[in-house]
Amino acid sequence: MDERDMLGASLFATVRFRIGGDRMLLADYGQGVDPAVNERVRRMAALVNGTGHPAIEAVVPAYCTLAIHYNPLATDPETLMHLLRDLEQHLESAAVPEPAVIDIPVCYGGAFGPDLEAVASHNHLSSDEVIRLHSHGRYRVYAIGFSPGFCYLGGLDPRLATPRLTTPRLRVAAGSVGIGGDQTGVYPLASPGGWQLIGRTPLSLFVPQRDRPVLYQAGDSIRFRPISAEMFARLAAEARP
């Protein structure tokens, strides 16, 4: 039997474990891109962090999976599996803070969003409609990774889905907001990139020296708030150290 065969639901009845070498245990709570699965991962991450277990070095949530990075000299996977099963039993009654909703101001179009019109024409929409649809969405941060502060967002309106550029740009500015296939997101750092760029935020999403280096956590939601070029300039000036 394939363990991954599911009967309709994507949330697993109970956790399934996998081994990622002698320093990482993976706990799967479901499959696919599903807010209910990701919410369970988020709550479990909060509970595991709450234990302050000295052998646990890092707790990394993603779409369906929670990774426990541990010191193999101080604990073993059986102990950690027992801990996770135990915590899951009390998941419903445990007090876990609700996910935050983070507003990210975005100046759409113009030099900040050179592909706004391409996204509009691909989807037979006007640029204003693209901005309206994109800024009315609420996007769940399913995972943070790939690069510091980069968030994997869910919830893009299917009417905005646009293929990636055939030739990626060598440099995309930090704060650029883009659409790639059925995903949307923000580039926290300047990097090469193949997404269609529709705007830019003046916020610095990743500042390693800041108390909170990244403004959101996995499981939080993001809303994009349209701002003018003047507002962009003002917020950018305020953000400068």
Added chain:
Amino acid sequence: MKAALRILAAGAGPTVQDLGRRQARHLGIPLSGALDDYAHRVANWLVGNGAGCATLEMTMLGPRCEVLAAVDVAVTGAAMGLRLNGAAAPQWTSIRVAAGDLLELGTATNGCRAYLAVSGGIAVPKILASRSTSLVGGLGGVQGRALMAGDLLPAGAGPLLASPRRLPWTPLYPDHLVLRAVAGPHDHLFRHHLDDFFDQAFTFSPQSNRLGCRLSGPTVALDPGAPASIVSEPVASGAVQVPADGQPIVLLNEQTIGGYPCIATVISADLWRVGQARPGDRVRFVPVSLEEARQAAAQWHDFLAATERLLTAGRESARC
């Protein structure tokens, strides 16, 4: 804080590294850290530092540096033809240098990465509890980047050694590696070919860096019907990722999340060996159980502790 070294020529992009940034991976901030943590630790112990002090990690081609202050230095890891003021100088030993001295490293002739420690440790600012450079994240080390000619490396406060220190043996890095690995986390997608993977030899490709080592060799095929990419999930250092072309990549310390299946994971006690692999070196993976991996980790820990006792002879090390 005193500047200890000035980089005159950088070689192949050296970076400042310590034992890594363990607690920020949930933010996508990678582990980073010395890829051969054994050579890194020994370099520190040789100059009176604790293992967690920052060293300079140099890959394949070393830098040329001017000494700006009296410090003890040690170069460990890959054999890089260390020279002091033009004369050949030993690696794996402490060397007292003075302002005006010239330290030069050349091309690695055995191993891939050398480590330069300075008494007091390289005192760049700590970011999120580590001085390690992450090139991917543009943080740590010197402005989050590889060193360039003209950069100054500050040293922390640390006493000079009362007497020189030397590792009584010289580690050699074989060009045929055997790496112990635990199957998974996606071995269930490779059931038909798991034995093949563990039987075959692969070659380290020149397309390797701190993110990962690309291997070439027999194609590692997914089972029929298995997905070529997965919903992104966290990855561990040492994960052997298999992208769609079937040529594996050993992931190192610069990635927190991945979207390709991983057939096996190199055990933590063997990871340092990957850091010394050169393009063209051969590698075979040997399957071990998690219990064997745990025992290997414990033995490795004991060996590190014994090496530390031998080099420090119980003297206190500088904390960085």
